[in-house]
Amino acid sequence: MLRKVTVFDGGMGSEFERRGVLVPVPEDLNITDAENVRAIHKAYSMADVISTNTFGLNRIKYRGKFSIQEVAEAAIQNARSAGKRVFFDIGPTGGMMQPLGTLTFEEAYAAFEELALLTCNKVDGYIAETFSDLKELKACVLALKAHTDKPVYATMTFDKTCRTLNGTTPEIAAALLENLGVDALGVNCSLGPKELKPVVERFLAVSHVPVIVQPNRGLPQLVDGKTQYTLTVEDFMAPMCEFLKMGVSVVGGCCGTTPEFIAELAKYSGTEVEQPEPEYKTVITSSTRLVNLDGARICGERLNPTGKKKLKEALLKGDMDYLAREAISQEEAGAELLDLNVGVPGLNEPAVMERAALCVQEATDLPLQIDSSDPAAIEAGVRSYAGVPLINSVNGEGKVMDAVFPIVKKYGAVVLGLTMDGKGVPRTAEERLKIAERIIARAAEYGIPRHRVMIDTLVLTASAEQPLVKETLKALTLVRKLGVKTALGVSNVSFGLPDRPRLNRAFLAAALQAGLNMPIMNPMDGEMMGTIYAYRVLSGEDMGAEDYISRYAGASNAPTAAAPAAPKAESANASPVATLYEAVRRGRKGEARTFTEEELKIKAPMDVVNGILIPALEEVGRLYDSGTLYLPQLIAAAEAAKEAFARIQEKFERTGEGRGKVVLATVKGDVHDIGKNICKVVLESYGFEVVDLGKDVPIERVVEAALREKPLCVGLSALMTTTVPSMKATIEALRAAGCTLPVFAGGAVLNREVAREIGADFYTENALELVKSIEKELLK
Amino acid sequence: MNYSDLERSILTYLGFFSEPTAEMRALIGEILPRVKGAARFRRAEGRFTALPFFLSKEPYLNFLSGAHTVVLEAVTLGGEVDLLIRRLSKEDMLSGFVADACASALLEAYADDAEEALGTERTYRFCPGYGGSDVRDVRYILESVKAEKIGITRTESGLMLPQKSMAGIVGLGKKTQKSCGECILKEHCAYRKEGRVCFEK
Numbered sequence: 001m002l003r004k005v006t007v008f009d010g011g012m013g014s015e016f017e018r019r020g021v022l023v024p025v026p027e028d029l030n031i032t033d034a035e036n037v038r039a040i041h042k043a044y045s046m047a048d049v050i051s052t053n054t055f056g057l058n059r060i061k062y063r064g065k066f067s068i069q070e071v072a073e074a075a076i077q078n079a080r081s082a083g084k085r086v087f088f089d090i091g092p093t094g095g096m097m098q099p100l101g102t103l104t105f106e107e108a109y110a111a112f113e114e115l116a117l118l119t120c121n122k123v124d125g126y127i128a129e130t131f132s133d134l135k136e137l138k139a140c141v142l143a144l145k146a147h148t149d150k151p152v153y154a155t156m157t158f159d160k161t162c163r164t165l166n167g168t169t170p171e172i173a174a175a176l177l178e179n180l181g182v183d184a185l186g187v188n189c190s191l192g193p194k195e196l197k198p199v200v201e202r203f204l205a206v207s208h209v210p211v212i213v214q215p216n217r218g219l220p221q222l223v224d225g226k227t228q229y230t231l232t233v234e235d236f237m238a239p240m241c242e243f244l245k246m247g248v249s250v251v252g253g254c255c256g257t258t259p260e261f262i263a264e265l266a267k268y269s270g271t272e273v274e275q276p277e278p279e280y281k282t283v284i285t286s287s288t289r290l291v292n293l294d295g296a297r298i299c300g301e302r303l304n305p306t307g308k309k310k311l312k313e314a315l316l317k318g319d320m321d322y323l324a325r326e327a328i329s330q331e332e333a334g335a336e337l338l339d340l341n342v343g344v345p346g347l348n349e350p351a352v353m354e355r356a357a358l359c360v361q362e363a364t365d366l367p368l369q370i371d372s373s374d375p376a377a378i379e380a381g382v383r384s385y386a387g388v389p390l391i392n393s394v395n396g397e398g399k400v401m402d403a404v405f406p407i408v409k410k411y412g413a414v415v416l417g418l419t420m421d422g423k424g425v426p427r428t429a430e431e432r433l434k435i436a437e438r439i440i441a442r443a444a445e446y447g448i449p450r451h452r453v454m455i456d457t458l459v460l461t462a463s464a465e466q467p468l469v470k471e472t473l474k475a476l477t478l479v480r481k482l483g484v485k486t487a488l489g490v491s492n493v494s495f496g497l498p499d500r501p502r503l504n505r506a507f508l509a510a511a512l513q514a515g516l517n518m519p520i521m522n523p524m525d526g527e528m529m530g531t532i533y534a535y536r537v538l539s540g541e542d543m544g545a546e547d548y549i550s551r552y553a554g555a556s557n558a559p560t561a562a563a564p565a566a567p568k569a570e571s572a573n574a575s576p577v578a579t580l581y582e583a584v585r586r587g588r589k590g591e592a593r594t595f596t597e598e599e600l601k602i603k604a605p606m607d608v609v610n611g612i613l614i615p616a617l618e619e620v621g622r623l624y625d626s627g628t629l630y631l632p633q634l635i636a637a638a639e640a641a642k643e644a645f646a647r648i649q650e651k652f653e654r655t656g657e658g659r660g661k662v663v664l665a666t667v668k669g670d671v672h673d674i675g676k677n678i679c680k681v682v683l684e685s686y687g688f689e690v691v692d693l694g695k696d697v698p699i700e701r702v703v704e705a706a707l708r709e710k711p712l713c714v715g716l717s718a719l720m721t722t723t724v725p726s727m728k729a730t731i732e733a734l735r736a737a738g739c740t741l742p743v744f745a746g747g748a749v750l751n752r753e754v755a756r757e758i759g760a761d762f763y764t765e766n767a768l769e770l771v772k773s774i775e776k777e778l779l780k
Numbered sequence: 781m782n783y784s785d786l787e788r789s790i791l792t793y794l795g796f797f798s799e800p801t802a803e804m805r806a807l808i809g810e811i812l813p814r815v816k817g818a819a820r821f822r823r824a825e826g827r828f829t830a831l832p833f834f835l836s837k838e839p840y841l842n843f844l845s846g847a848h849t850v851v852l853e854a855v856t857l858g859g860e861v862d863l864l865i866r867r868l869s870k871e872d873m874l875s876g877f878v879a880d881a882c883a884s885a886l887l888e889a890y891a892d893d894a895e896e897a898l899g900t901e902r903t904y905r906f907c908p909g910y911g912g913s914d915v916r917d918v919r920y921i922l923e924s925v926k927a928e929k930i931g932i933t934r935t936e937s938g939l940m941l942p943q944k945s946m947a948g949i950v951g952l953g954k955k956t957q958k959s960c961g962e963c964i965l966k967e968h969c970a971y972r973k974e975g976r977v978c979f980e981k
């Protein structure tokens with residue numbers, strides 16, 4: 001496609017530096033030194049677009065002397081003085097977003113929304129630049145799109161590995177930004193232009209909107225507080241001219257570039273470049289992983305409480321760690337995407353979906369399918385999602401599509417359409433095709449292109465609707481001809497028949513052959529996974545059968561009776577253990593599980609606990625205290641004992657209350673939670689129930705939990721001297737709320753004196769001492 | 781980077797003071813490559829021939845006396861390592877703990893390797909918080925090397941994120957080795973009780 005070249009201005013901060021204007025808050029210069037700001041803008045007036053001097057102007061980062069409004073307005077006035085189009089410049093907030101940091105999506109959104117509201121009638125467009133976190137950039141673009149129709153350009157910064165600092169690739173950035181409707185996307189800052197070539201190539205290979213490149217003047221060196229750049233105008237221009245030839249149509253400069261550089265670029269303003277037109281693909285992403293729905297992609301079905309008692313219980317209890325572990329084990333089994341459904345009657349589904357989606361994204365970087373029949377829950381799941389999510393689902397009913405398509409459009413998602421409507425699932429493939437066509441057409445009316453729609457032709461059970469199994473497969477083939485990708489929940493087919501995995505596998509093979517792209521299935525079923533890996537060989541997707549060979553080389557050719565695999569030795573060179581006592585003592589989790597099952601065959605559960613587990617833990621504790629065993633071995637023993645307790649609980653409903661509850665938290669402002677987590681596992685190994693509030697826990701959440709859970713005590717952890725005041729404030733709030741529970745304090749910088757000063761009842765130096773002193777002081 | 785040095789410092793961070801067990805060796809052997817795989821070491825530095833203002837107090841003055849240049853530096857392994865540690869902790873606390881120690885050791889080792897480029901006439905890396913200095917001084921280092929460019933931010937309470945990040949000070953033109961002499965923890969140190977130190981000699 002032919003595009004006209006637009007030239008942006010160059011570096012602002014480095015121009016201030018060159019003029020000897022050094023201030024901590026350069027945005028304030030819009031007011032305090034408007035003359036210099038205008039002079040720089042004017043020096044760049046050969047460019048087509050001038051960006052405002054507002055990079056750090058947002059309520060999270062800005063610490064200047066004026067209001068955001070005053071600075072924004074002055075900055076726009078200054079930029080106007082160059083007589084060119086003015087784009088409002090927005091940089092990242094400077095805070096680290098969840099899950100790595102503590103900044104929430106809504107806090108970032110509110111900061112960007114404030115800027116949008118203040119400026120939407122005063123500028124010609126926006127450039128959101130130098131972002132590293134895709135989620136933060138999404139918050140910015142959403143906030144802008146919500147309040148203005150002006151052009152929005154968005155750039156991220158990449159390193160030599162072609163990833164942003166947070167791990168996003170050009171393909172992932174382009175997929176989300178394009179779906180969100182930005183008018184141009186690309187790269188700025190980062191490196192010099194020559195080093196950016198691979199990033200530029202990759203953007204051009206996937207983008208259907210104009211690509212922006214605004215490099216630095218090479219890598220800077222900081223000497224005596226001055227930033228030194230080495231590239232000459234010629235060094236800079238050679239790769240830039242190449243980028244124009246490759247199809248880049250928006251160019252400018254970042255750190256270190258000066259009017260001399262932009263004057264050269266401006267010679268190309270308005271000339272035509274030919275941007276490649278890549279094929280549209282159906283892609284679903286997290287912030288660091290992209291799944292292209294070509295071939296057969298495995299969507300794990302296990303984060304769906306239907307028929308799963310334990311998951312249901314975990315959701316009702318708010319045990320998000322359970323979901324995290326379930327997500328991780330599916331990923332390790334080979335899932336490429338994960339379905340997430342939290343529909344349990346009695347739960348506030350939108351609130352739980354929001355928490356669950358965040359928690360699963362923290363545990364795994366597999367892209368998610370947000371699965372709900374409640375549009376509010378869908379929106380809660382996709383709003384702060386970092387990437388292009390798949391939404392499951394709509395069907396052919398007008399009111400369902402009208403409720404869900406606006407969410408798909410707004411958040412740049414891909415949507416799964418079920419070929420059914422108010423009248424249920426049609427019997428014939430042709431009728432299902434008609435519904436698919438209807439869904440695709442209605443999506444288009446909402447501005448959702450065909451490559452962002454997938455179709456599920458719906459599996460009915462072979463036991464009840466035997467003739468319809470073939471219709472599902474036929475419908476797959478028909479729907480694929482519409483140019484959309486397909487999905488099926490394959491295991492439905494076997495419901496009500498014996499040996500379900502056998503039917504599932506046969507059906508899966510047939511469905512893949514009929515055109516299935518995304519089986520939604522149990523990745524823990526090795527035979528099902530094997531069917532997919534085998535299909536990838538037969539379809540030619542697994543070139544040279546490389547992946548298949550790496551998985552199955554050495555496997556026997558004899559038909560197997562699916563004998564259960566021998567339990568894996570914990571470590572190749574570790575000596576075997578012979579008893580449960582020894583397994584716990586040596587910290588062997590897998591063997592602890594096996595031996596617990598053995599013991600339970602001959603002993604009562606309480607005898608296993610009191611006769612073996614407790615004595616083993618006592619021994620470990622003694623050896624740890626005497627310096628014979630070290631912390632890693634204590635943790636390993638605790639994990640092994642925990643595993644044994646879990647086995648016992650699985651087999652026997654728990655009676656009574658156990659040994660009591662402990663509420664644990666790493667205090668507000670502190671994100672170092674490894675010490676708290678060690679305390680948790682050791683407490684659990686001694687039979688205590690731990691209510692783990694996590695890290696950076698707001699004071700009021702500690703108070704709420706203490707009042708609600710009625711624990712034996714509250715344990716607070718802090719690592720840094722700077723977060724000890726927050727521990728003190730938490731204890732004060734507990735007392736003010738009338739909570740008289742004992743408070744235990746711990747953490748690297750604490751000692752008995754500090755703990756007493758801040759109002760804690762007990763200080764314990766390590767996890768074992770915590771257990772011992774709870775036993776001694778509170779269980780007398 | 782020497783693997784046995786790296787293993788030794790991992791064991792030190794784990795609080796392992798004697799010969800490691802075979803299990804521990806195997807676990808480190810399994811987890812260290814995953815941490816290495818997740819790590820994207822980044823570094824930013826600034827050089828000063830005049831003393832930056834925040835360093836004109838003890839113990840920095842003593843540490844830097846005789847140096848002709850001060851190098852401020854910030855290093856990080858990036859956020860992916862933080863996520864890996866959390867993920868492993870959810871599956872198994874021991875693995876998470878080992879990953880945390882591997883990451884700390886790896887960050888130190890990468891930082892040491894990068895400092896080779898500063899020449900042999902240099903001090904060790906002094907980080908705010910050592911020797912009674914104020915850990916909040918990290919802020920001045922991060923600002924002056926523009927650490928946001930390599931993805932390091934600070935929370936309101938002054939913590940660096942990603943967690944596996946460091947900010948340090950190196951003097952050029954003199955040589956010093958780490959010692960316990962000025963350390964604030966000298967009397968309470970768990971390592972010293974075992975007759976060891978927290979750094980490699």
